[in-house]
Amino acid sequence: MKKVLGMSLCAFAAACLLSVPSVRAENIKVGALLAVTGPASFLGGPEARTMEMLVEQVNAKGGINGNKVELLVKDTAGNPEKAISLAKQLLEEDNVLAVLGPSSSGETMSVKKIFEDAKTPLISCAAAEVIVNPLASWVFKTPQNDSFAAVKIFMEMNKLGIEKIAVLVDNSGFGKAGKEQLLKIAPDYKIEVVEAEVYDAKATDLSAVVAKIKANPAVQGVINWSIVPAQSIVVKNIRQAGWQxxxxxxxxxGNIKYVEAAGAAAE
Structure with missing residues (x-):
C-alpha cells in the first residue's frame, strides 16, 4: 500500500495554484505549512519535496509570466500551536499569495479562521470533512471527505453481513472528525456502534483498549480510524489477543510504514 493519493493531490493543488496568471513584477511568494519533522513527517516530508520539485520545474520554464515562484516552507512539526505562529508569520511578515498545507486535520482547523479572516487562500493536504463543511470562502482541501471513506466501509460491512461494530479512533483532529462521521452515518446502513473508544496517539501498547472491546460478544467488526503510527499497534494487539x-x-x-509496523497482523 502506498501513500500516493494525498501526496499526488497536494502536488496537483500546488500545480493549479502556480499556474494562475500574475501581474506582479517580483517573485510570487507561496507559503507551505508542513509537518516536515515530527510524528506526521511521513506526510509532510513527501509533500514538501513534491512542492519544491514543482516550483523548480515551473521556474526552469521561466516562472509565471516571467516571474519566479518563491516557495516558503515552514515546518510545523505537526504541532497546531506552532502552525498558528507560522501561519501568522507567512501572512504578516512574508506576505504570501497563498498557503499550501497543513499536513494534518488538527493543524488545519487551528489555522482555518486565520486564513478566513485574512482572505488568503489555504489549500490543506488534510482530509477531515470539517475543514470545508460548513463551506469556507478561503479554505480548501485536496483529499477525499471522511464521509466518503466511512460510506465505503459501511457498504462493505453490509456485503459481509456485519451489523454490530466497535469504533476505535486516535485523539488527533483526524480521529475526532472521523468518529463524528462514523457515528452519524452508521444508522443509514443499519449498523450499530456497540463500542466506541478513543486512544492516545502516542500510545505504545493498546492491549487494554482491545481487551475492553473484545469483551463485548456483540462486536462483529472493528473500525480503526487513525492517522498516527499507534493504529498499527491496535492491529497487532487485536491479533495478539487471538481475535480474528x-x-x-x-x-x-495508507502508508507502507504502517503496514510494515503492523507486520503479519496487517494481512
Whole structure:
C-alpha cells in the first residue's frame, strides 16, 4: 500500500495554484505549512519535496509570466500551536499569495479562521470533512471527505453481513472528525456502534483498549480510524489477543510504514 493519493493531490493543488496568471513584477511568494519533522513527517516530508520539485520545474520554464515562484516552507512539526505562529508569520511578515498545507486535520482547523479572516487562500493536504463543511470562502482541501471513506466501509460491512461494530479512533483532529462521521452515518446502513473508544496517539501498547472491546460478544467488526503510527499497534494487539475479527482501516492507514509496523497482523 502506498501513500500516493494525498501526496499526488497536494502536488496537483500546488500545480493549479502556480499556474494562475500574475501581474506582479517580483517573485510570487507561496507559503507551505508542513509537518516536515515530527510524528506526521511521513506526510509532510513527501509533500514538501513534491512542492519544491514543482516550483523548480515551473521556474526552469521561466516562472509565471516571467516571474519566479518563491516557495516558503515552514515546518510545523505537526504541532497546531506552532502552525498558528507560522501561519501568522507567512501572512504578516512574508506576505504570501497563498498557503499550501497543513499536513494534518488538527493543524488545519487551528489555522482555518486565520486564513478566513485574512482572505488568503489555504489549500490543506488534510482530509477531515470539517475543514470545508460548513463551506469556507478561503479554505480548501485536496483529499477525499471522511464521509466518503466511512460510506465505503459501511457498504462493505453490509456485503459481509456485519451489523454490530466497535469504533476505535486516535485523539488527533483526524480521529475526532472521523468518529463524528462514523457515528452519524452508521444508522443509514443499519449498523450499530456497540463500542466506541478513543486512544492516545502516542500510545505504545493498546492491549487494554482491545481487551475492553473484545469483551463485548456483540462486536462483529472493528473500525480503526487513525492517522498516527499507534493504529498499527491496535492491529497487532487485536491479533495478539487471538481475535480474528474483521478490521477496517480508514484512508489514514495508507502508508507502507504502517503496514510494515503492523507486520503479519496487517494481512
Amino acid at each position: 475479527v474483521p478490521i477496517f482501516q480508514s484512508h489514514g492507514f
